[in-house]
Amino acid sequence: MWIFTVFLSLLADNLIFTKALGTSTLMAASKSRSNLLILSLMMSLFSVAGCMLTTILYWSIPLLRHESVMVESLFSPILYTAVISVIYIVVLLLLYALSGKWFSTIKKYVHLSAFNCAVMGVMHLCFAPERFLTGSFVPTDFLGMSMPVMDARTVYGSLLFGIQMGLGFLLASLFLLAVRKRLYAPEVPAAFRGFPAILVYIGLLSMAIHAITV
Amino acid sequence: MKQNKFSAIDGLFRRNAVLAEGMVIAPIVVCCDTLPKALILSLAFACITFLSVSIASFFPKSIPYALRIILYAITSSLIYIPVAMLCSYLNFAVIGMYLPLLTVNSFVVLHSELYFYKLQKRLLLPALFLHIAGFCLTAVIIGLVREILAYGTICGRVVDVPVLMQGLSAPWAGFILLGILCAVHRKFFPKK
Numbered sequence: 001m002w003i004f005t006v007f008l009s010l011l012a013d014n015l016i017f018t019k020a021l022g023t024s025t026l027m028a029a030s031k032s033r034s035n036l037l038i039l040s041l042m043m044s045l046f047s048v049a050g051c052m053l054t055t056i057l058y059w060s061i062p063l064l065r066h067e068s069v070m071v072e073s074l075f076s077p078i079l080y081t082a083v084i085s086v087i088y089i090v091v092l093l094l095l096y097a098l099s100g101k102w103f104s105t106i107k108k109y110v111h112l113s114a115f116n117c118a119v120m121g122v123m124h125l126c127f128a129p130e131r132f133l134t135g136s137f138v139p140t141d142f143l144g145m146s147m148p149v150m151d152a153r154t155v156y157g158s159l160l161f162g163i164q165m166g167l168g169f170l171l172a173s174l175f176l177l178a179v180r181k182r183l184y185a186p187e188v189p190a191a192f193r194g195f196p197a198i199l200v201y202i203g204l205l206s207m208a209i210h211a212i213t214v
Numbered sequence: 215m216k217q218n219k220f221s222a223i224d225g226l227f228r229r230n231a232v233l234a235e236g237m238v239i240a241p242i243v244v245c246c247d248t249l250p251k252a253l254i255l256s257l258a259f260a261c262i263t264f265l266s267v268s269i270a271s272f273f274p275k276s277i278p279y280a281l282r283i284i285l286y287a288i289t290s291s292l293i294y295i296p297v298a299m300l301c302s303y304l305n306f307a308v309i310g311m312y313l314p315l316l317t318v319n320s321f322v323v324l325h326s327e328l329y330f331y332k333l334q335k336r337l338l339l340p341a342l343f344l345h346i347a348g349f350c351l352t353a354v355i356i357g358l359v360r361e362i363l364a365y366g367t368i369c370g371r372v373v374d375v376p377v378l379m380q381g382l383s384a385p386w387a388g389f390i391l392l393g394i395l396c397a398v399h400r401k402f403f404p405k406k
Contacts, residue, residue: 020240020385024320027236074298077291077314085284092280111280115287115323117240117315124311189397190404195236196396203389210386 012213015118015165016172017206022118026176027195029112033177038106040173042113044166047122049087051158054080054123080123081115088114122165126158175205225344229329232352232392233399237320241312242353243388249369252357255309256350261297262316263349266290267326267342271335283323290317321345356391 015021022043029035057079058064064079091110096103113119176198182188183197192200231237238259246252270286277285294317301313325345333341361367364382366375381387 018385020243020388021315023239023243023389024237027239028320073314074295077294077317078288081284081287081291081317085287088284089280107280111283112324115283115318116320117318120315120318121240121311124314128311191397191400192393196393196400199239199389199393199396203386203393206386206389207381207384210384 008212010164010168010171011209013164014168014172014209015121016169016202017209019121021121022116022169022172023202025112025116025118026173027198029173030176030180030198033180035109036173036177036180037170038109039113040166040170042109043116043118043169044163045091046084046087046113046119047166047169048159048162050080050083050119050123051126051162052155053083053087054127055155055158057083058127076124076127077120080120083123084114084119118165118169122162125165126161172202176201225341226348226351227399228403229345230348230352230399231321231325231345232349233396234403234405235320235325237325238316238349239392241309241316242356243392244385245309245312246353246357246360246388247364247383248361248367249354249357251309252353254304255312256353257304258297258301258309258313259316259319259349259353260346261300262290262293263319263321263346264342265293266317266322267330268339269293270322270326271331271338275331279327282327286323286326287318290322293317321349352395355395356388359391360387 011017016023016026025039025043026036029039088110091114092107095106095110099106179201183201184194186193188197229235232239232242241255241259245255266286266289270282270289273282273285275282294314298313301309330338330342330345358368360382361369362373362375364378364380364387366372366378379387382391
């Protein structure tokens, strides 16, 4: 039962199916199985690290916490971009040191997964000014477990939020992987083959999830 | 070697950012459920993308790509500030969190490097303008169709539609409509 609840929770808050975030990246990566899985893992890593580092910054630099929602929303993209940039450079340096000859293959995934709507979207959702200024918390409890909702402004809360969003993206990738071959098959009309068929497929899944969770 | 020609039809149709390249899908799917929202999104996208890509074209190519991509994202985040201030006067709140997300759209961080900066400088601005126009055209078409079918209105004015399908304002309908529009686009401009 717990697994079912977790599954539903991942679907109900899914970045792709409910907010369409990261769809372009998913499309770009959908050409091969390995692309999709590596990219999903990379994006999960960036989401989790981004949320945690931003939380630490918010707590350690009080200047970043502005009373005005307007000011906060004006400057948040710069802050999030700076945070992701730092993580991006650290990841690139680590991969350069550890992956050896594979570095040139892996680095394209790092480029693609660092600066995109999904990672930035997770951070915007996690630290939405309206939410923290009114003292409310991350919108859902973690993976359907009956633990109390978490304050995104704690490292633990942001960690769990990042993991949940990352797992959601991974799940969406797995859904796409399952039918990818068929959506590119010659039996599909040429006009719909590939990208348009993927969009319709995501739309149908999104409609089903919408119906389940309403 | 830099490309020294492009055709107007490329930006608007053949290499349409959304329909052919699959970029910037999220705002179109979620925000474009009415024509006014589509127009607002188009304006915000045009301001952020045009300024960001044109300014970023001056960054020297000697800077490694890993650092250049950071500079692109920071440039668009800085441009976002005046655009968002302008937006606060024009009721841009309807776009919600998708407005700041335009700062890291694929156009700015990816497509600029793969396409625009390979063009000669004199062609960059017209090509950029036409590609942005292609995005706006797609947004307007999706917004218009969804508004008519879901709400029976055009820009809030009631039109005679026999059956309303309010579900079409949801993101799932955005995906399906966009998929159908992509297929229609591909029929007219098949991939080589």
